[in-house]
């Protein structure tokens with residue numbers, strides 16, 4: 001079992017009151033910038049903990065999205081609108097700049113990295129050369145079918161966590177201090193639902209949704225298969241420890257996202273959390289190390305059935321609710337300008353004193 005040290009909660013910062021004072025003294029009615037005020041406070045807390053000093057100015061540097069791709073054995077059971085081949089095809093689409101996440105990253109000046117965490121068939125040398133932003137850290141050729149057997153071995157989980165940590169430390173050298181994690185993996189809403197049920201005890205009916213938009217017949221089957229996966233896993237491990245949940249029910253992309261989240265929090269970077277699948281990884285990370293949650297800003301509420309409940313589990317209000325149900329990191333990429341707005345009001349707005357405004 002791996003451990004990480006020095007994961008501090010920014011909430012314990014001695015500068016909390018000074019940060020709150022700075023926000024309350026801006027030339028506006030107290031609380032009138034709503035959620036943005038909470039975001040500014042959280043950013044300033046994280047950056048105070050990072051520097052050891054009161055955060056005068058929030059800096060958002062080199063925001064980067066990392067899309068992790070992995071295939072899922074359960075895709076063979078017709079639980080998605082698409083076959084596993086589409087995972088690989090979308091990886092090539094990411095490398096050629098043609099996916100939704102590419103558009104939103106371009107719009108908002110977000111650097112984009114694409115990781116093969118374990119798609120069925122690796123890219124050829126020629127395909128890999130399509131983009132310098134491709135990184136290969138494969139855990140296998142897709143997971144096992146979780147309705148039948150464990151998704152992966154504990155050795156693969158540990159390797160996946162290490163890979164996730166590794167990519168974050170390499171991206172950190174660019175000066176990046178805000179990360180977005182995205183995912184691509186046909187059938188990964190099945191894995192995410194199973195993880196959610198195993199970690200929270202929520203029932204299947206309220207936890208399994210339509211993913212890419214499957215038919216009601218497919219949804220009925222998907223629910224039965226996810227229930228079967230969770231029961232099978234329960235018998236295999238007896239109590240659901242987070243690492244066991246990953247081995248039994250996870251995905252290669254989900255495991256690497258968990259490792260990346262832990263490393264990002266350890267490095268005191270801001271983590272802008274995307275939709276249903278990424279939030280399932282966030283849940284695992286927070287079960288392992290609760291302090292990780294204090295580095296999460298939840299970008300949006302996805303239309304996937306259980307995302308609202310997952311967010312309620314974290315007791316958070318997400319920034320956006322646009323009926324998205326795509327993943328890839330798209331909701332987080334769209335929310336970045338709001339995070340930047342929180343930073344700019346904190347950095348640039350006049351105080352009552354400096355502007356001579358009296359209320």
Ligand SMILES: Cc1cc2ncn([C@H]3O[C@H](COP(=O)(O)O)[C@@H](O)[C@H]3O)c2cc1C
Nearest residue numbers: 080082183184185186187188189211212327
């Ligand atoms: C063309 C296409 C592009 C996507 N981009 C993200 N997803 C999203 O859908 C998948 C999860 O839904 P399910 O569990 O129903 O398969 C993931 O790959 C997720 O990233 C896509 C899905 C498709 C078909």
Ligand SMILES: O=C(O)c1cccnc1
Nearest residue numbers: 275276277302325326327
């Ligand atoms: O919210 C998500 O991340 C999501 C929802 C449906 C399909 N793929 C991703």
